[in-house]
Amino acid sequence: MQHSLKYGIQIALSLMLLACSAKLPHTKTLTSSLPLEFHNTNLIHLNDSKTPKISTNPKEQMELLFLDSNLNALLQTALSKNLDLQITQARILQTQSQLKSAWGSLFPQVSGNLNTSTNHTRTNTTPTLESHNSNSRIGATLSWELDLFGRLRHNKNAKESLYQKSLQDLENAKITLFANIATLYFTLVETTQNIILTQENITHYQEALELTRLKVENGLLDSTELFKKQDLLTEEQNALERLKSTQEESKNALLILLDSNKLPLKNPKSLPTPKTHFNLANLPADTLFSRPDIKAALFSLHAQIYTKANAKASLFPIISLNANINAILDSNSQASGNLAWGLASALSAPLLNRTQLTQNYFLQDALLKESYLTLQQTLKNAFFEIENASFNTNNAHTQLQNSQKRLQNAQNYYTFSLNRHSVGLIDTLEHTLNSASLNNAKKSLNTTKTQNLKTLVILYKVFGGNLNLYKDSYANN
Template identity: 30%
Template sequence: MVLLAALLLVGCTVGPDYRRPQVAVPPDFRGLATDTPGGAESLGDIAWWKIFQDETLQSLIRTALAENYDLRIAAARILEARAQVTIVRSAQFPDVSASASAPYVSLPGDRAPLQSRETFSPLGTFDLVWELDLWGRLRRATEAARAQLLASEDVQRFVVTTLVSDVATAYFQLRELDLELEISRRTLTTRQEAVRLVTLRYQGGVAALIDLRQAEVLLYTAAATIPDVMRRIEQTENLISVLLGRNPAAVPRGRPLLQQFSGPIVPPGLPATLLERRPDVRQAEDELAAATARIGVAKAEYFPKVSLISSAGVGGTLITGSWFGPTGLLAIGPQVSVPIFNMGRVGAGVDSAVAQAQAALARYQQTIQQAFRDVSDALVEHRKRREARIEQQALVNSLTDAARLANVRYRGGVTSYLEVLDTERQLFDAELQLAQFERDELLAVVRLYRALGGGWTAS
């Protein structure tokens, strides 16, 4: 009767079932340009090799995805979580074990009758223990473990997204530094020629000594930038090497900075789709589901634990040369454990599980808000970086012409070298800043791609 009643009760599961919470989703992303195409299409859905079209960069990203140690750690965590699901789920099934014993007893002659001084009693049994999951405690535990497995997979996706963007960011920074080095060396060559010409004019009595010193100032200024740029180049190469899972080494180059993809106006897609694409949002939801399931595990501790126990075996006894057996053994029956007094431990466990679920819910909602902010920040950054780069290009064009005119005026004796000094200094700084603006526009695309959760779906 007890077993029949238990079987009738199987299927009852205590604790709340997980349902995705309602969240406030904006109709569109703040910071979206008015001329940006709308619709469900999103930059985040595009494969990374279609975004970053430099073949060298593509090769670096592929190497990082194959060799990076953070990604290896994340993959190992997934294997660990899968094993944990198997461990937890196995508790729902009977636990069958076998045992054997063969005790030999020898008693002193003055302590036992002659016929029982030596005994040998071999025994072999098969034992079964099966906890009947009447209240769903084991099912809730399995549910929590599976949700935690999904969270581990989302962590791996987050690492992939981060890794793709980190390699692209470092590569674009490297190409910008290469451009800075090119500008500095080109400027150095130009200023070496200027010093030579001013020296000739000074020796001919046409130019003053101050003109020569000012030309040398420009020369040394350009020369001093080169070691610092080369230092930053090597450090950036070291960073890329570590991202690739390698020791620091030189990094191959592909397209120059100015030939990289800066991107047309790209649609971010619908805000609602961001919840499915961002790995960190998915991870936060999976952890909320796991925490919700653990409430059921805690509440099940209020109720009795019923197990079915069975043991079957065979044995015998050898007493001073006489064998008695074999004898069969069969035992079956229920085992019930009822919580009576535990100083509030079960209630505190439920309170703890509920509090953890509330914290997981808050983290989930916070992660969603941060995701919307990341996209909005990236959108406005992409738009404003492009505008700044266009204005800086116009400034460089004007300063290039101004420097040309200043040199013509100086050689014609119309003005002093101070005018050349001023325009050349401004042009050099403006060209370096233009290279940085070009880089920043590229990095804004990378940040937008990462904010939209791009990179992992195709990896």
């Protein structure tokens, strides 16, 4: 009979422990609704190398992608001074402290106390009597909650998941920071170059306006040509102001990201020529779950799973052990002291507040469903971000090739018109307008180059800061 009772208790405890367990989802389950492969990554120029090599970190990936010393200096400065990174690092310390506190709750809690009292007595008799008595109590209390149903363990696991999430948040913050710095830097270089070309064009259009005025006054041109040249000049002047505004905004945005009053730039004269060969993975699950933001969302889901399990375990009784040890020292006693100790166990279960605990469990279950759906949405958004970035990278590269052809044509025509102007076949007005057209082609190429660089920055970001670029393999690329 006793054996059957013991066996039944063991089964009951096993069922309760199973009921309070937390099961984490497998990544294959989370990505089951995604397509089996990317469709647009084949548009990007891929390396054929199959040699496995050690990948570099996101900062080195950015440096290898563009090979620009000014950009590298900006990244290094931001890594040490950016306030967003410092805030994220402070959050890591917070979650680390919470994790250590949750770990400590799994072990017995010991506290000590020391109480002393002194009594003075005086009698107004003859002779006067005085007495002095000192009493000290030294004690220690031990309490330990037996975590039979996993309440404390699930709380610890939830804090550990949040700690891991904070680490991934830091990596994602670095990638976002590097991408933003690169985008602003390229915009700053482009606007600086285009400001110079626009200022040259203003000079050309002013000269063209004056030559046109002379021809109109001499009856060689219709007055409408004068208004057209004035519009060209006005539009170019407004374009210069827009470029100056963009330049100032980009500079100030960089200063904010660097938490600095001065940019560590060495007069960049041209936009970098990026690397265009990558070793990109084609499996969505592997690619997506290598992104820090997806890892952070996954750890957030894990934390909610453990939080729900903690809420369920809170519905079960709490069993704890308590022990007290006290030593009493009396100044009137010849002994060293009296020692007293006690050991007690306690069983507490929620009764009147059970509705609150039950509703908290239902709340955590609803939050878990929301976390799961949010992760699903994040995965799908990330999948199509990669599709869009892959397509746009190829599209921007095609536009860059077209702009290079346009500049070549403009350069050829300018050389042709310069020769004609030198022998008097065309006048100075036409030659001046041809000079402005050449500058416009240069400005267009600068803008297209910048757009191409920005699409590569987005590609870098959507692949989690890892395009599988290697120092040794890029020496000849």
